[in-house]
Amino acid sequence: MESDIQSVLDLNPEQIETYFSEIGEPKFRGAQLWKGVYSAGYTDFTQFTVFPKSLRERLASDFSLRTFSLIDTTTSPVDETVKFLWQMTDGYKIESVIIYEGKRVTFCISSQIGCPLDCKFCATGKMGLLRNLTHAEIVEQVMQMKMRSKYPPTNIVFMGMGEPMLNYDSVMRAAEILSEPEGLAFSRKKITISTSGIIDGIQRMANEDRPFSLAISLNAPNQKTREAVMPIARKYRLKELMQAAKHYTKITKKRITFEYVLMDGINTRDADAQALIELTKGIPCRINIIPCNSDDPHYQPPSDAVIQHFDQLVNKNHRTITVRNRKGWEIQAACGQLYATNEKNKKATLYKTLKHVE
Ligand code: SF4
Structure with missing residues (x-):
């Protein structure tokens, strides 16, 4: 059921100050609330012992601190990647993931419930778009x-469910809140917005001089293959996308990360590696090669030997390549897969119950 109470995570420091002045409280209350929410991570207003009891009660009646609940979690026995499935107040579900890699701890978060873009190798794409997340819901995942x-x-990466550039304002506002110096103070350049190639969003990020990092999910070195695996490429063509990427690096003086999901028999030939090198020539970038993780039998990862060979070919040209381990492979960490499994299990349980009733 949908709640009418506003999430405190909806508010920026100025709005919190305005709220306190409207209810006749001093300005510094805002900083105290902000600190409790973000630095201490309080989940209940009773924890704000710096406030008098009456103020705690007032806050609890005006705001919520958490709006969604954990309904499923899976930990990989191999690398301890953890995947979370949350239930929102309106009943929809989203996923977020924690990936532990040595000293690096990456929080991978969703920006939409479902996704309208229908990339062929992606479970979320099969759901269609259910709705955008609010910026408070994005912050709450973290x-x-x-x-x-x-x-x-x-590191925080917008690589979960959804296309961040199609929920641009909420994504940017959430990223700002996460990096607010008085709150989590998360480094802006350690927040990565990953897009499937929405050129308008890339241009907007450049023109607005957004301080976050940008990743582009490329996945194919030519228009034909890209269209076959990512239908959005019909609208945002590869040639124009690469021009936008170049323009972005020129204006912002920042390097881009290109993601290249390796799909067996689709984009793994030597000619593809060569085309990828040509395509990215002259653009300050890093290329992440990621073995495909899909439950669709048509989109499977190549063998380790093919992955290594592809990596070496691109590496020869002095690119920085990171072949990610198949983190989370065992727990279905590709976006949308925990959701899909949960729905399947739910149907199976329902089916069993009905059989039992019969
Ligand atoms: S890969 Fe990303 S952009 Fe493509 S359908 Fe999945 S969630 Fe959407």
Whole structure:
């Protein structure tokens, strides 16, 4: 059921100050609330012992601190990647993931419930778009995972469910709140917005001089293959996308990360590696090669030998390549897969119950 109470995570420091002045409280209350919410990570207003009881009660009737609940979690027995499935107040579900890699702790968060872009290798794409997340819901994923993580995050990436550029304003506002110096104070350049190639969003990020990092999910070195695996490429063509990427690096003086999901028999030939090198020539970038993780039998990862060979070919040209381990492979960490499994299990349970009733 949907709640009418506003999430405190909806508010920036100025709005919190305005709220306190409207209810006749001094200005410094805002800083105290902000600190409790973000630095201490309080989940209940009773924890704000710096406030008199009457103020705690007033806050509890005006705001919520958490709006969604954890309904499923899976930990990989191999690398301890943890995947969370949350239930929102309106009943929809979203996923977020924590990836532990040495000292690096990456929080991977969602920006939409479902996704309209239908990339062929992606479980979320099969759901279609259910709705955009609010910026408070985006921030809350980080706060909820922070409470449960073994270590604080070193990186936050918008690579969960959804296309961040199609929910641009909420994504940017959430990223600003996460990096607010008085709050989590998360480094802006350690927040990465990953897009499937929405050129308008890339241009907007450059023109607005947003301080966050940008990643582009490329996945194919030519228009034909890209269209086949990412239908959005029909609208935002590869040639124009690469021009936008170049323009972005020129204006911002920042390096881009290109993601390249390796799909067996689709984009793994030597010619593809060569085309990828040509395509990215002259653009300050890093290329992440990621073995595909899909439950669709048509989109499977190549063998380790093919991955290594592809990596070496691109590496020869002095690119920085990171072949990610198949983190989370065992727990279905590709976006949307925990959701899909949960729905399947739910149907199976329902089916069993009905059989039992019969
Ligand atoms: S890969 Fe990303 S952009 Fe493509 S359908 Fe999945 S969630 Fe959407």
